[in-house]
Amino acid sequence: MTRSARRTRRTGRTLRVAGAGAAALLALSACSSSDSDSSATSDASAGSDSSASSSQQVSGTVTVFAAASLKESFTTLGKEFEKAHPDTKVTFSFGGSDTLAASINGGAPADVFAAASPKTMALVTDEKNTTGTPATFVRNQLEIATLPGNPDKISSLKDLTKSGIKVVLCDKTVPCGAAAQTALEAGDLKLTPVSYEQDVKSALTKVELKEADAAVVYQTDVKAAGDKVEGVEFPESSEAINDYPIAQLKDARNADAAKAFIELVKSAEGQKVLTAAGFLQP
Structure with missing residues (x-):
C-alpha cells in the first residue's frame, strides 16, 4: 500500500471517529437539555406549590x-x-x-x-x-401581692402568717393555689386565708379592692396590676414553679x-x- 493510500485510509478513520464523537456529544446534550427542562419544570412546580402553601391563609x-x-x-x-x-x-x-x-x-x-x-x-x-x-x-413563678406601699411591711412568706394579716389564696384545685401550698410546705408554714378564690385574677382583685392585705399570685399578675399592688418575692417560690x-x-x-x-x-x-x-x- 502506498503512503498516499495509507493517508487516505487514516483520514477516513479519523472522520468516522470524529463523526461518532459528535453524535455522542449531541445525544448527551439532548439528554442534559431534557433533564434540565425536567428539573426546571419540577422546580417551577415545587415553587408554585410552595407559593400556594405560603399564600394560603387561615380563616x-x-x-x-x-x-x-x-x-x-x-x-x-x-x-x-x-x-x-x-x-x-x-x-x-x-x-x-x-x-x-x-x-x-x-x-x-x-x-x-x-x-x-x-x-x-x-x-x-x-x-x-x-x-x-x-x-x-x-x-410562671409565685409572688406576694400587697397593698400599694406595702403598709404591713411584708417581706417574706412567713410574714403572711402573722395575726391580723388578711391573706387570700387561690383554691387548692387551681394551679396557683396548688403552687402556693407547695411553697408553704417548702417553708414549713401553715396559713389560714380569709378566702380561697377560683382563679388568680380573683385573688389579686381582693387586694386591688383593699378587701385583703395580701395574696399569693403569679409574678405576671403582679406586673400586670401595675401600681395597684406591690410585689414581694420570696425564696420558697422557686420550689413551686408552674x-x-x-x-x-x-x-x-x-x-x-x-x-x-x-x-x-x-x-x-x-x-x-x-x-x-x-x-x-x-
Missing part, C-alpha cells in the same frame, strides 16, 4: 380556653394573630384551669387549651380530648387556625410578648 373563628394568668399576654397575641390573618377572629375564655378543663371535657366548643399546670392539662388529655402531645410554652402547656383540642372546629395560633404562641414573636409580661422561658 374563621378560633376559640381559645386559657388560664386566667394568660389574659393580658394572650389578648395581645390574639390581636397580632388577627392582624396576620385578616379573615380570622380569636375569642378567649379565661379562668381557672381546672374549671376550663371541666368545661372542655363536658363538651364546651373550643379549639385550643392553654393550662397553668401539667396536672390540669392532664384532666383533658386523660379523656383523650387533645390532638398530639401538649407543649410547654412558658413557666409549667404552662398548650394543646389543640380533638374536637376543634377550626383545626387550621388552632395550629396557627399555637405556632404563634411558641414562636420567637410569641415568646417575646410572654417574657415581656413576666413569664419564664420553658
Whole structure:
C-alpha cells in the first residue's frame, strides 16, 4: 500500500471517529437539555406549590380556653394573630384551669387549651380530648401581692402568717393555689386565708379592692396590676414553679387556625410578648 493510500485510509478513520464523537456529544446534550427542562419544570412546580402553601391563609373563628394568668399576654397575641390573618377572629375564655378543663371535657366548643399546670392539662388529655402531645410554652413563678406601699411591711412568706394579716389564696384545685401550698410546705408554714378564690385574677382583685392585705399570685399578675399592688418575692417560690402547656383540642372546629395560633404562641414573636409580661422561658 502506498503512503498516499495509507493517508487516505487514516483520514477516513479519523472522520468516522470524529463523526461518532459528535453524535455522542449531541445525544448527551439532548439528554442534559431534557433533564434540565425536567428539573426546571419540577422546580417551577415545587415553587408554585410552595407559593400556594405560603399564600394560603387561615380563616374563621378560633376559640381559645386559657388560664386566667394568660389574659393580658394572650389578648395581645390574639390581636397580632388577627392582624396576620385578616379573615380570622380569636375569642378567649379565661379562668381557672381546672374549671376550663371541666368545661372542655363536658363538651364546651373550643379549639385550643392553654393550662397553668401539667396536672390540669392532664384532666383533658386523660379523656383523650387533645390532638398530639401538649407543649410547654412558658413557666410562671409565685409572688406576694400587697397593698400599694406595702403598709404591713411584708417581706417574706412567713410574714403572711402573722395575726391580723388578711391573706387570700387561690383554691387548692387551681394551679396557683396548688403552687402556693407547695411553697408553704417548702417553708414549713401553715396559713389560714380569709378566702380561697377560683382563679388568680380573683385573688389579686381582693387586694386591688383593699378587701385583703395580701395574696399569693403569679409574678405576671403582679406586673400586670401595675401600681395597684406591690410585689414581694420570696425564696420558697422557686420550689413551686408552674409549667404552662398548650394543646389543640380533638374536637376543634377550626383545626387550621388552632395550629396557627399555637405556632404563634411558641414562636420567637410569641415568646417575646410572654417574657415581656413576666413569664419564664420553658
